[in-house]
Amino acid sequence: xxxxxxxxxxxxxxxxxxxxxxxxxxxxxxxxxxxxxxxxxxxxxxxxxxxxxxxxxxxxxxxxxxxxxxxxxxxxxxxxxxxxxxxxxxxxxxxxxxxxxxxxxxxxxxxxxxxxxxxxxxxxxxxxxxxxxxxxxxxxxxxxxxxxxxxxxxxxxxxxxxxxxxxxxxxxxxxxxxxxxxxxxxxxxxxxxxxxxxxxxxxxxxxxxxxxxxxxxxxxxxxxxxxxxxxxxxxxxxxxxxxxxxxxxxxxxxxxxxxxxxxxxxxxxxxxxxxxxxxxxxxxxxxx
Amino acid sequence: xxxxxxxxxxxxxxxxxxxxxxxxxxxxxxxxxxxxxxxxxxxxxxxxxxxxxxxxxxxxxxxxxxxxxxxxxxxxxxxxxxxxxxxxxxxxxxxxxxxxxxxxxxxxxxxxxxxxxxxxxxxxxxxxxxxxxxxxxxxxxxxxxxxxxxxxxxxxxxxxxxxxxxxxxxxxxxxxxxxxxxxxxxxxxxxxxxxxxxxxxxxxxxxxxxxxxxxxxxxxxxxxxxxxxxxxxxxxxxxxxxxxxxxxxxxxxxxxxxxxxxxxxxxxxxxxxxxxxxxxxxxxxxxx
Numbered sequence: 001x002x003x004x005x006x007x008x009x010x011x012x013x014x015x016x017x018x019x020x021x022x023x024x025x026x027x028x029x030x031x032x033x034x035x036x037x038x039x040x041x042x043x044x045x046x047x048x049x050x051x052x053x054x055x056x057x058x059x060x061x062x063x064x065x066x067x068x069x070x071x072x073x074x075x076x077x078x079x080x081x082x083x084x085x086x087x088x089x090x091x092x093x094x095x096x097x098x099x100x101x102x103x104x105x106x107x108x109x110x111x112x113x114x115x116x117x118x119x120x121x122x123x124x125x126x127x128x129x130x131x132x133x134x135x136x137x138x139x140x141x142x143x144x145x146x147x148x149x150x151x152x153x154x155x156x157x158x159x160x161x162x163x164x165x166x167x168x169x170x171x172x173x174x175x176x177x178x179x180x181x182x183x184x185x186x187x188x189x190x191x192x193x194x195x196x197x198x199x200x201x202x203x204x205x206x207x208x209x210x211x212x213x214x215x216x217x218x219x220x221x222x223x224x225x226x227x228x229x230x231x232x233x234x235x236x237x238x239x240x241x242x243x244x245x246x247x248x249x250x251x252x253x254x255x256x257x258x259x260x261x262x263x264x265x266x267x268x269x270x271x272x273x274x275x276x277x278x279x280x281x282x283x284x285x286x287x288x
Numbered sequence: 289x290x291x292x293x294x295x296x297x298x299x300x301x302x303x304x305x306x307x308x309x310x311x312x313x314x315x316x317x318x319x320x321x322x323x324x325x326x327x328x329x330x331x332x333x334x335x336x337x338x339x340x341x342x343x344x345x346x347x348x349x350x351x352x353x354x355x356x357x358x359x360x361x362x363x364x365x366x367x368x369x370x371x372x373x374x375x376x377x378x379x380x381x382x383x384x385x386x387x388x389x390x391x392x393x394x395x396x397x398x399x400x401x402x403x404x405x406x407x408x409x410x411x412x413x414x415x416x417x418x419x420x421x422x423x424x425x426x427x428x429x430x431x432x433x434x435x436x437x438x439x440x441x442x443x444x445x446x447x448x449x450x451x452x453x454x455x456x457x458x459x460x461x462x463x464x465x466x467x468x469x470x471x472x473x474x475x476x477x478x479x480x481x482x483x484x485x486x487x488x489x490x491x492x493x494x495x496x497x498x499x500x501x502x503x504x505x506x507x508x509x510x511x512x513x514x515x516x517x518x519x520x521x522x523x524x525x526x527x528x529x530x531x532x533x534x535x536x537x538x539x540x541x542x543x544x545x546x547x548x549x550x551x552x553x554x555x556x557x558x559x560x561x562x563x564x565x566x567x568x569x570x571x572x573x574x575x576x
Contacts, residue, residue, distance in 0.1 A: 160451060160566070163486050167477040174480045187562075189455035192462045198451055198562040201508055216566060218504035222486060224493050274475070274486040278448070278504060278566045 013110065014131035015183070015245040016238075018083040024061050026237040027086070029230055031063025034126065034157075034279075037217045041068050042122070043155065043283055045213075050121060050151070051075060057109050057125040057144075058082075062090025062102075064126060069099040078120070080107035082131070110136055115147045123148055126157040127279075129196045134184050137199075141207035148286045154209060155283035158196045162221075164275035166267035168260045172239055172246075175257075179249035200282035209284030217281065222274040231275070232268045239264055301398065302419035303471070303533035304526075306371040312349050314525040315374070319351025321518055322414065322445075322567075325505045329356050330410070331443065331571055333501075338409060338439070339363060345397050345413040345432070346370070350378025350390075352414065357387040366408070368395035370419075398424055403435045411436055414445040415567075417484045422472050425487075429495040436574040442497065443571035445505075446484045450523075452563035454555035456548050460527065467537035485568035497572025505569065510562040519565070520556050527552060 016023050035041055041064065042048060052075060056065045059079035069077045079102065081087050087104040094102040107114060109128065123144050132140070144154045161173045181191030188195035204212050221231030239261050246252040252260075267273055304311050323329055329352065330336060340363060344353040347367035357365045367390065369375050375392040382390040395402060397416065411432045420428070432442045449461040469479035476483030492500045509519035531545045540548070555561060 161481075163448060163476075163481045163483055165475050165477060165483060165487055170476060170478045170480050170483075174478065187453050188451075188458050189453060190458040190462065192458045193449075193451045195451050195453055195458070198453060198508070198510060198564040201513065202510055202560070202562050205512065214506065214508055216504040216506035218502055218568060220486075220489060220502045222490055225489065272490065274490045276486040276502075276568065278506075278568075280506060280564065 013133055014082070015180070015185075016130070016241045018081075018131075019085050020241065021085065022237050023241055024083075024086055024089060026234055026241075027060040028063060030234055031060065032067075033219065033227055033230055035064060035067060037219050037279075038157070038281060039217075041071065043213070043215065043281065046153070048072070053120045053122075053149075054078070055115070055120045055123045055147070056080070057123065057140075058128040058131070059086070059090060059104065061086045062093060062104060064124065065090065065102060065104070066093055066097065066099060069094070069102045070097065073101060076101050076103070078103045078105065078115075080105045080109065080113075082106065082108045109140060113143045113147055117146050118149045119147045121149055121152040123152070123154045124157075125155070127159065129158045129185060129194070132185065134187065137203055138206065141203050145207050145209070145286055150286055150288040152286050153283050154204065154286070155281055156200045156203065157279060157281040158200060159277055159279035160194050160197055162275050162277045164273070166264060166270075166273060166275070168263035168267050169235070169275065172257075172260050172264055175246050175251045175260075176242055179246050179251045182249050182251070183245075197278070197280040200280060204282055204284040208287065210287050212282060212284035214280055214282040217279050219277040219279070220275075221277070223269075223271050228273075235268050236265055301421060301473075302370070303467075303473075304418065304529040307373050308529065309373065310525050311529055312371075312374055312377060314522055314529075315348040316351060317518060318522055319348065319355075321507060321515060323352060323355060325507050325567075326445070326503075326569065327505075329359060331501070331503065331569065334441065334571075336360070339441075341408045342366070342410045342412065343368070343403070343408045343435070345411065345428075346416045346419070347374070347378060347392065349374045350381060350392060352412065353390060353392070354378065354381055354385065354387060357382070357390045358385065361389060364389050364391070366391045366393065366403075368393045368397065368401075370394065370396050397428055401431045401435055405434055406437045407435045409437055409440045411440070411442045412445075413443070415447065416444075417446050417473060417482075420473060422475060425491050426495065429491055433495055433497070433574050438574055438576040440574050441571050442492065442574070443569055444488045444492070445567060445569040446488060447565065447567035448482050448485055450563050450565045452561065454552065454558070454561055454563070456552040456555050457563070460548055460552055463534055463539045464530070467534050467539045470537045470539070471533075485566075488568065488570045492570060492572040496575060498575055500570060500572035502568065502570045505567050507565045507567075508563070509565065511557070511559050516561075519563070520553075523556060524553060
């Protein structure tokens, strides 16, 4: 559980480079908005009194973790991410905000998790499909089950593609969906959708979790909504950062990707722009 | 507002024949599941004490309208549909269940609505995109605002495609998205997705609605979940009845559609079938 272990840069599977400051800035804003769309930090029906030790997997710059630590000073929050700069940033934030109940560790969720059995009461993994090869889910679920205490929970939250009325945004989303399919991160047998969210309940069930529940969320980033500007900025960063991935996958050329990007940035700020992003949380309990 | 007016079958735009008993049976089951997935008959945040007169647009066999009438005997519920057999069925149900606070009328939502200004406190339109040409939306919403009282609420609920890990369902979904675009019933500029749900909020805001709010819903119907069988039966009828539409729009042939249909039904019964269906409500207020 050493904080100085080497960043496993080289075999990074995330489709955006992990050690990227622009990506970090994007995630900082995104974390807060996603938590708001989810109606809070934990599932609303949950009795939080039994939850002492919390783990966040793929924590990025630590948005969710820091919010949990701030709101629940009695809970101990551990958070892991493969990125050195993101965990360093999160650690810095925790110090600044005097959140002593946090612990940020550089750790690769694709390898065995360096925690003893039965360590946590709530394990959170939000938007990790970007770096999860299809074949790795089942191993991670087993690892989560091992480190969760009996009666503890694992919550998965993943998203489908943005749906919008902009030609350029829709094309970019379609190309990204196809590129994810080609790189083995899509569960759609045709590559039409990302199709990760229909699988979440199944992952939990197959790993042996019980009392599985799920909930749909939506992020509406249309012009005229509260989230429009933040999501415009998010889109500007995201569509730029994913360009190399689109090109590498062979789904697009640098020229096409750039031209769609330019058009998308104009469309996203247009007064008639409409877009929604559906995402799903599913959570289950480790048998007592 | 006469109940004996002729059914305007001739210019019917619904992609399934309106006077079809199988479609009616499908909708009866569907209504109940949709309402349950939406967490109730009205948006949970809504103060219902000021709602006296309710209108349901395209009520089908009357599931939602009858449930409202039963749960709220003090509210008057009017419901319209273009289909003679569905409104007759609903009227019969209302008599059987002794719900005198209902009124079912055959009326075409694509024409001016035959109600005076300021007649209703809540107007509900759920899953009407199947018969709505793209350009008809603003007109219908204007009509709804006209017949709503100031402070009254209009709610729209629409769906995107089922997302699954079945090859053939994904193929059919993709065809459906293209067919809807060709029929000018989709807001997707490329025909990649249905693209109706992102625009609902904008349609309400453009019509002058205030306090527009969104909410996502989902039906999970993977094998092994509670809704698997009900949604399998739903798909069995829906996919069959929509075959002529897909063929008419030129996205498939009669022969291919039938092969895909049979294969989709088999894949939906596979033990590892995973599927989710996202839908979306948005509601707003007529200014006081």
